[in-house]
Amino acid sequence: MTIKEYIKARKEEIKAEVAAMPKKPNLVIVQLNEDEASKAYVKGKLKDAAELGINAKLLKFPVEMSEKALLKEIAKLNKDKKVDGFIVQMPLPKQIDEEKVKLAVAPEKDVDGFHPMSALNPCTPQGIMNYLKHEGVEFLGKNAVVIGRSNIVGKPMAKMLLKESCNVTVLHSKTSKEDMARYLKYADIVVVAVGRQHLITKEFEFKPSAVLVDVGINRDENGLHGDIEPGMPVALQTPVPGGVGLLTRLALMENLLKIGR
Numbered sequence: 001m002t003i004k005e006y007i008k009a010r011k012e013e014i015k016a017e018v019a020a021m022p023k024k025p026n027l028v029i030v031q032l033n034e035d036e037a038s039k040a041y042v043k044g045k046l047k048d049a050a051e052l053g054i055n056a057k058l059l060k061f062p063v064e065m066s067e068k069a070l071l072k073e074i075a076k077l078n079k080d081k082k083v084d085g086f087i088v089q090m091p092l093p094k095q096i097d098e099e100k101v102k103l104a105v106a107p108e109k110d111v112d113g114f115h116p117m118s119a120l121n122p123c124t125p126q127g128i129m130n131y132l133k134h135e136g137v138e139f140l141g142k143n144a145v146v147i148g149r150s151n152i153v154g155k156p157m158a159k160m161l162l163k164e165s166c167n168v169t170v171l172h173s174k175t176s177k178e179d180m181a182r183y184l185k186y187a188d189i190v191v192v193a194v195g196r197q198h199l200i201t202k203e204f205e206f207k208p209s210a211v212l213v214d215v216g217i218n219r220d221e222n223g224l225h226g227d228i229e230p231g232m233p234v235a236l237q238t239p240v241p242g243g244v245g246l247l248t249r250l251a252l253m254e255n256l257l258k259i260g261r
């Protein structure tokens with residue numbers, strides 16, 4: 001199933017689940033930045049919520065808001081019994097420490113799964129795992145390579161693949177091109193979360209049975225591009241756009257439902 005078909009089918013299931021709930025889950029999205037990417041992400045999340053019958057409210061604050069004032073608003077949301085879950089849309093303006101904000105969100109309301117004590121996983125790796133499992137991708141004893149080691153994508157992705165008993169290798173900016181080629185050649189599952197347009201090209205050799213997941217979002221005047229060149233000769237390659245971004249959005253709603261239950 002393509003990602004679009006999968007999302008459509010899952011949305012129907014979630015819609016039915018929400019319709020059967022005695023109380024609709026309440027989500028709050030906190031937004032400070034108003035750059036094109038943040039606006040598009042927030043718009044997408046509000047659209048998904050509306051489509052699924054989830055109550056979502058946008059709480060917009062000025063981009064010059066102080067860290068102290070934002071932390072005060074987060075404390076209010078933590079206490080608000082009407083709010084099941086909330087997210088603070090990242091990235092945040094420079095005057096605010098993102099790590100402090102991630103730790104300020106109560107773990108039981110942390111639908112983004114960013115807090116170390118959160119019972120939920122971050123949405124991007126969670127959305128990827130859900131899709132790969134749905135597609136019947138095998139994990140046990142398979143060679144998985146994750147390129148990128150950020151706290152919100154690369155590291156939790158590696159942890160989740162390890163939990164499924166993959167042999168996991170994590171590569172990063174200090175990995176040489178020769179080593180990268182060596183690891184990729186034997187990989188069964190590759191997740192690229194770097195943010196460099198077409199870092200991975202057909203120059204690299206892959207198993208024809210390999211599964212390539214492209215997390216990267218790189219914008220230019222022609223639109224969005226992934227970290228992997230399109231049309232790789234492998235069994236499965238997720239597209240950009242219309243790939244991991246959609247899986248991430250879906251996982252946010254699934255995380256909210258896990259809290260609301």
Ligand code: NAP
Pocket residue numbers: 124147148149150151152153154171172173174175193194195196199215216217218244245246248249
């Ligand atoms: P990040 O925090 O900037 O981390 C990027 C990682 O890539 C770092 O670990 C860095 O290594 C590594 N890296 C940089 N250059 C490299 C190179 N030449 N070769 C190998 N590794 C390299 O980014 P992120 O938040 O994880 O996001 C990564 C990409 O995914 C971005 O394009 C972002 O927009 C996108 N993203 C998409 C979604 C979605 O829903 N589709 C969600 C989240 C992120 P070091 O640690 O050594 O610096």
